[in-house]
C-alpha cells in the first residue's frame with residue numbers, strides 16, 4: 688500500500704513510518720514543512736499529488752498550555768485540520784487514520800473509559816481534539832480514529848520538547864537522591880512503537896470507526912516511576928508527592944485510563960501490557 692504519514696518526524700510519526708516500511712509498504716512521510724493541515728488547499732493538493740491509499744494523521748497542536756493561550760490556532764489545527772483531511776479522504780479516495788487523545792474525557796469515571804463513554808473535555812486541547820473527531824466521523828467514510836494516551840518513544844515529542852516521562856525520571860535519578868512523583872493520577876503509559884504496530888495491524892482491516900489504543904493495564908505516575916527504577920536497577924529514593932505539590936496551570940483529567948474494547952471486539956487488539964512496553968523501550972534505549 689502507498690501510505691502517507693503526517694507528522695512524520697514527530698514522536699509517534701517516526702515509529703509509524705518505520706513500522707509501515709518494516710511491513711513492506713511504500714511510505715511517504717510528511718513533515719510540517721511539506722503540509723499544513725489547517726489549510727484545505729494545501730492539504731488537498733499535497734495529498735492529491737501523492738494519491739495515497741492510507742493516510743495516518745499524527746499532527747496536532749497538543750501542548751496543553753499553548754492550546755489554552757491560543758484556542759483559535761488549536762481549533763484550526765486539531766479541528767479544521769482533521770476536517771481538511773476527512774474532506775481530502777473523500778475527494779482523493781484514501782482511508783484516514785486520525786490520532787486522538789484520552790483528554791477528550793474529564794477523568795471523573797474512575798474506571799477505564801470505553802469508546803461508548805460520553806466525552807467531556809476539560810480544556811481547549813481536549814475540546815479541539817473532540818471537534819476533530821466529530822469532523823472525521825461525519826465527513827469520512829473509510830476512517831479510523833485511534834485515541835492514545837501518555838505516549839513515550841525514542842523520538843522527542845516535538846510539541847512538548849525535552850524529555851519524555853521515562854527519560855526525565857532516568858535523568859533525575861542520575862542527579863538527585865530523592866524524586867517525588869504524584870500517586871493520585873492514573874494513566875496507561877504507552878510505547879509509540881507498540882501503537883505503530885497496532886496501526887499497521889488495523890490498516891489491513893476494514894473495521895472502520897472509533898477505537899481506544901493504549902497499553903493494557905494502568906498505573907499511577909508514581910507506580911510508573913517505581914517500575915522504571917526497578918527495571919533499570921536505580922536505587923534513587925522515590926516518594927509520593929503531596930496533593931497539589933505540582934499544580935497544573937490548565938485543568939487535566941486525573942484519571943485517564945482507556946480500555947481497548949473496540950479493538951478487542953474486532954479481534955484487532957495487539958497492544959501489550961504497559962510493563963512489557965516499558966521493558967521494550969528500555970531495551971531499545973540501552974541498545975542505542
Ligand SMILES: NC(=O)c1ccc[n+]([C@@H]2O[C@H](COP(=O)([O-])OP(=O)(O)OC[C@H]3O[C@@H](n4cnc5c(N)ncnc54)[C@H](OP(=O)(O)O)[C@@H]3O)[C@@H](O)[C@H]2O)c1
Nearest residue numbers: 694697698699719723724746747749788837838844845846
Ligand atoms: N504526546 C502525548 O503524550 C500524547 C498523548 C495523547 C495523544 N497524543 C496525540 O498523539 C499524536 C502524536 O503526538 P506526538 O507526541 O507524536 O506529537 P509531536 O512529536 O509533537 O509531533 C507532531 C507532528 O505534527 C507536526 N505538525 C504540527 N502541527 C502541524 C500542522 N498544522 N500541519 C502539519 N503538521 C503539523 C509537527 O511538526 P512541527 O513540530 O515541525 O510543527 C510534528 O511533526 C497527536 O495527535 C496528539 O494529539 C499525544
